[in-house]
Amino acid sequence: MTNDSLGSKIWLNGEILSVDDGMVNLSDRGLTLGDGLFETLFWTGQTLRFFDAHMARLNGAARALEIPLPFTPQKIASGLAGLTAEANGVSAAVRLTLTRGIGARGLPFPQKTKPQMFATIAPFSPQTTAISVTCVDIVRASGAPSSRFKTLSYLDNVMAHHQARGLGFDEALMRGSHGQLACASNANLLLDIDGQILTPRVEDGALPGIIRSQLLARNLIQEARLEPSDLALCQHAALTNALHGVRPIHRIENRTLPVSDDWLNRLSNHLYT
């Protein structure tokens, strides 16, 4: 099968359907209240990279939000396999979404929760070209669910990204409640300061990204409280997310940074092994 048909199917509550049948109810709280979670997974062409880590993150977040997971990781894996079958040998982005399901008017959880889960797939190729970033004035609520988890309440990230693009930059850096660096609108931040590669702490507003977690687990980076002034001190910098992996930064505001393959390889060479 070719890439052309990729995205013609979705996985919705346990069934593979045509994308045209992919609809949710107007009263789904994922839509009305941003009450849900998502994961974006990278399909290498052969495998869903870091699938177990994505499932662990989703499971932890769903537990914190008290949204029961309607499927086991095994069942989710076989559902997603129904989508990736069309992308054999071709890389793709797979998005998995969980909502609290239909609810009556108002904020209280439904008396009987019937969560909705669905997944979509789209052609995707990771970019390794270096990018530019700028700080925006949209802050993250450090410690709040929308900062700690990858939730459907993502509008601040959307607008932060849009603001950065409007200023001529590729990506936005967001700060936490107390002005400390948090993360980019859809990626984590790494700063190399005197040979130590540091990434903002979750309690400062950083989303606990998958690549970030993998790098931390391999002791390739360390968590730290980072201030905007650290952007002027770092010798190298990068953004990380599940789709692009580690992506170098060549410019922070008006400051040009060197892009070094050696430096990147320190991180990437040990990441996928």
Add this chain to the structure above:
Amino acid sequence: MTNDSLGSKIWLNGEILSVDDGMVNLSDRGLTLGDGLFETLFWTGQTLRFFDAHMARLNGAARALEIPLPFTPQKIASGLAGLTAEANGVSAAVRLTLTRGIGARGLPFPQKTKPQMFATIAPFSPQTTAISVTCVDIVRASGAPSSRFKTLSYLDNVMAHHQARGLGFDEALMRGSHGQLACASNANLLLDIDGQILTPRVEDGALPGIIRSQLLARNLIQEARLEPSDLALCQHAALTNALHGVRPIHRIENRTLPVSDDWLNRLSNHLYT
């Protein structure tokens, strides 16, 4: 017609439909990214209270988020009239939702935006009984779109409300990025301190609520920067929102507050005239 059928119809992109036909696409950014806005209006049984103020707020927020409004206020009014016709003489809550519409994967706005707008109606009677409130540890990102506008990215409010209920209180008070009082999870806060009725500022994280705006316009309340310590100083307190109007608070944390009809009448008597 009786109340029983209320909620059997929806208004979707300009048409009155059966609620069973109320579906949105899985790729609608309102669902995938919380990328949209909503208004909750009170139908008195005869009229949609403060309709113009709701439309002005929606219009301002939509402009800030660069979501084109697909209908004029006149067209929206006639659409909502199709829903409220079933509630002649019976009060109800009308929810109007606007999304940025279907988008491809990722944060950038769609190249061609086709916003979606829909409305639902549900039976509703305002409550005037006094309520209890407690501060929760979920903060609002002061100044961010999700704080300044009534957006679909509402999960932090959902969880704040849930946290307060779990602690045995009716409602949650949320603080802004710098610890100052902001608003409740679905209402604004009023504190009477030595005869002055004060409400937290929008720049401190307060949502610019409709009742709050009406009270400000009538000089019945004033904006101020309020600290959690002010909760111990106030002589009276209330929450306001479009559905319940002004609702007295009888308890803040473990502190009991007097509930006075005279005090409430100072606010309510001039609000709906």
